Structures are given as C-alpha cells and as structure tokens.
Amino acid sequence: MTTTLTDLAGPGPLPDQDARTRVLETAYRLFYRHGLRATGIDRIIAESGVAKASLYRHFPTKQALIEAYLDVRHARWMDWLETRLAAQASAAQWLAALPDALDDWFRAPGFRGCAFINGHAEVGSEAPPMTVQHKRELAQRIERACREAGLAGPGDRAADLLLAVEGAIVRAQMEGADAARAPLQRAFSRVLA
Amino acid sequence: MTTTLTDLAGPGPLPDQDARTRVLETAYRLFYRHGLRATGIDRIIAESGVAKASLYRHFPTKQALIEAYLDVRHARWMDWLETRLAAQASAAQWLAALPDALDDWFRAPGFRGCAFINGHAEVGSEAPPMTVQHKRELAQRIERACREAGLAGPGDRAADLLLAVEGAIVRAQMEGADAARAPLQRAFSRVLA
DNA sequence: ATGTTGACAGACAGACCTGTCTTGTTCAAG
DNA sequence: CTTGAACAAGACAGGTCTGTCTGTCAACAT
Numbered sequence A, B: 001m002t003t004t005l006t007d008l009a010g011p012g013p014l015p016d017q018d019a020r021t022r023v024l025e026t027a028y029r030l031f032y033r034h035g036l037r038a039t040g041i042d043r044i045i046a047e048s049g050v051a052k053a054s055l056y057r058h059f060p061t062k063q064a065l066i067e068a069y070l071d072v073r074h075a076r077w078m079d080w081l082e083t084r085l086a087a088q089a090s091a092a093q094w095l096a097a098l099p100d101a102l103d104d105w106f107r108a109p110g111f112r113g114c115a116f117i118n119g120h121a122e123v124g125s126e127a128p129p130m131t132v133q134h135k136r137e138l139a140q141r142i143e144r145a146c147r148e149a150g151l152a153g154p155g156d157r158a159a160d161l162l163l164a165v166e167g168a169i170v171r172a173q174m175e176g177a178d179a180a181r182a183p184l185q186r187a188f189s190r191v192l193a
Numbered sequence C: 001a002t003g004t005t006g007a008c009a010g011a012c013a014g015a016c017c018t019g020t021c022t023t024g025t026t027c028a029a030g
Numbered sequence D: 001c002t003t004g005a006a007c008a009a010g011a012c013a014g015g016t017c018t019g020t021c022t023g024t025c026a027a028c029a030t
Helices: A005-009 A019-034 A041-048 A052-058 A062-084 A091-107 A115-126 A130-148 A154-175 A177-192 B005-009 B019-034 B041-048 B052-058 B062-084 B091-107 B115-126 B130-148 B154-175 B177-192
Strands: none
Touching: A019 A041, A019 A052, A019 A062, A041 A052, A062 A091, A062 A115, A062 A130, A091 A130, A091 A154, A091 A177, A115 A130, A115 A154, A115 B115, A115 B154, A130 A154, A130 B154, A154 A177, A154 B115, A154 B130, A154 B154, A154 B177, A177 B154, A177 B177, B005 B062, B005 B091, B019 B041, B019 B052, B019 B062, B041 B052, B062 B091, B062 B115, B062 B130, B091 B130, B091 B154, B091 B177, B115 B130, B115 B154, B130 B154, B154 B177
16 A cells, blocks of 8 residues: 555545445544544544444544544555655665655645644643654654664664654644745754764 | 743642633643643633633633633743843853753643644644744744854754754653753754854 | 344434623722 | 622523434345
8 A cells, every 4th residue: 555645634535435434534534634622523424424323333432533543644654654765775865855755745735734743732641642652653764764874873863853853844834834844954964964 | 020930831829810810820721731622611710710701701702712821821931931041141152052941841840842833733724823923933033043143044043943942842742851852952053063 | 034234314312612691799989 | 878890600502522322224144
C-alpha cells in the first residue's frame, strides 16, 4: 500500500466498502479536519451512511474509534514518508530530502498540522499512547538514517532534527507553508553540516 | 505587574475579587489546563463561585470569554518573558539566555504547552486572531533582539529561532522538559554562532 | 424452510452544552 | 430613604453529546 498526500488529508469520496471501513474512513477525515471533540458520533453516522448500532458493534466507544483512527493515521503517515523518500539512494540524501518532503505535506490540500500534536493538545495527558508513540517512531527512523549516513552522535542529531520538524509543522499550521520552508531547510543544513 | 511562573500555570487559589475577575481567572486556569471545548460554562460558574447571569453580563458569549482569556494569557506570557530575562545586560545575552528561560517554563508545575498552539489545534482555522498574533509578536521581539545584537539577517535569524522555540514547546509538552532542553540549546548555539 | 448474522433506521435515555430568565439579597449613590 | 446596579442561586429552554435498545430487512448457511 502506498499512501498519497490526499490520503493524509482525507479519504476518497464514498466507497461502498463494508460498514467498519466506511466508519473508520469517515472518522479519519472528520477527526483530522475538525478535531476529536468537535466531531460527534452522530455526524460520523450521517456521513458514513451507517447505522449507529453498526458503529458501536465495531468500535465499542468513541475512545476506541479515536484510537483506531490514530493507528491508521500513524501507519499511513509513515508509509507516505517512506514512499515519498524511496527514491533517495543514500541515507544522507534521505535526510537532506526530508525538508522538501515535509514541505509537500504542508502544501497538501486539507493540511491541518500533525494529528498527534493536535490530539495531544486537545485531550491533554489522558491522550491515547499513540500520540507520543508516533513521535518516538519518527525519531527512531531519523536516528537510523543518521546512523546509516555515518554521522557522529546519531541520537542527538536525530533529536535536533525532530525538534526542527515539530517546529516546522506548527509554523506551517499556524502561518502557512511558506513560513516554515526556509527555516526548516536551514535548520537541517546546520544539523547535517 | 510582574508575572511569575505559577501565574502562567494557573492563578492563585480563590481571591475575593469582583465577579469579572473571578470568572476570568477561573477560565484562565481551566481553559489552559483542560482545553477550550472541555471546559464548560457550568464548571467555570461553579469553581468561580459566580452566578451565571454575572458571567454573561461581563462576557456575552463563551467565545468572548475565550478571547479575553487569550488576551490575558498573551500579556502575562510576554510579561513573564521580559521579567525573566530583564537581568541580561545585552541583546546577545538576552538571546543566549532564552533557552534557559524556556526550560524554566517547561518545568513549571502545570505546564501543558503553548495556549495558542493548543487553541489553534483545537478549534482550527476559526481560531481567534490572538492565537497567531501571539506568535507574531514573539517573532518580532526575537527579531528586535537579533537586530540589537548586531546579527546579520535578523529576520531570517528570528524565524530560525522561533522554529526551534515552537519545536521545543511541543517536544516538552509531549515528552517532557528533558527531551527539549539539549536540542533547543544546540539549535540556539548554531543559529547564533 | 429455517435460523443466523450483519446492517439499516431511528426512538430513546441521561447527561451536558450554551444561553435566558426569574427571584431575592446586598450595597452604595443620590 | 429610595432607587438602581451588581450579584447569588437556580430553574428553564433548546440543542447536542454518547451510548442503548427495538424493529425490520436482506443475504446466506444449514
């Protein structure tokens, strides 16, 4: 499965998949676009064309649906990143190309920041574990690239890059992609120098 | 007025100020701690010991109360920053001391990230203008320091520092202050080098 | 043919939401 | 002393929230 940029913004229009898939895809789109609390079960019911009993058969609580959404989101985002950077021949090039890849994401229609940052900001400390787990896996992926690129101190290096990535996501969300592009590029250049 | 770190986390216990102040201080604490949507009017009523009619006399809608909260938050946060860094003799020292000041904030009891990032993440594009205005004023303050320190390209420099600051706030919120401290310090060292 | 399974449709419960309104009290200015 | 503003307490309206429950229907296996 290769995840495209539009998959990250929202799913396709209206598939005639089974009820569970329709619920999850609709929740995916609404949760990301409008937030967790702002999205009610009734709206997910209406827009997915599914009976309420069917939703609660597959997802016993709204919390369970949120967690399923975050799991899918994590898988798709990581998959998109790998696909987007698959053409890079070396780990060094992979790292150097990361800012451009993120810039593509920031400019994608429907971009509304990081679902995990937003989710964590919304529900606070009682957030599902995936909100923080996603960031850890991204940090590990970046650290692996640093190690494979033969950089000294890959752990610190990855932490520095992740700090810049998080900052760029927030900047792009609040001020637009243009506000994040150049600073992110410069931050990467400095860390990888 | 000098704003202390505990003022940023939540106001004092229960003053016998007038009704408007009690409402605003209670809203300040609850909105920051639990989020905008999660905090209902009834709870603000109950914890501030104020009649509902009194609340609605001073703040015609919840939205107006949210905007008043963000205004106060902005003023207090900027005031805290100036106070915290007032001892720095030069603009260069002011900039160099910023990471330590932020680290203090990250370690303050009740720290739950940036109220403006969180607010923007929660309500999305219909967010009050103050959510983005706060960041612009902070960027201007940093840019001024860069200019006064005689650094070349103060605009770009400030944008780079702000990116690191935003990233550090998010990292500290999700993983704790320790995860943000060293990367933020290194990012500042590189940009100011 | 009969029973099972999944889905649709929607009423319903109980809680909570924002916002309005009523009633009674306190207190201070005219 | 009177008048009016600010306030406390809380009922109330109308809506939305999550989650449960009752029925009906179609597909499919036995």
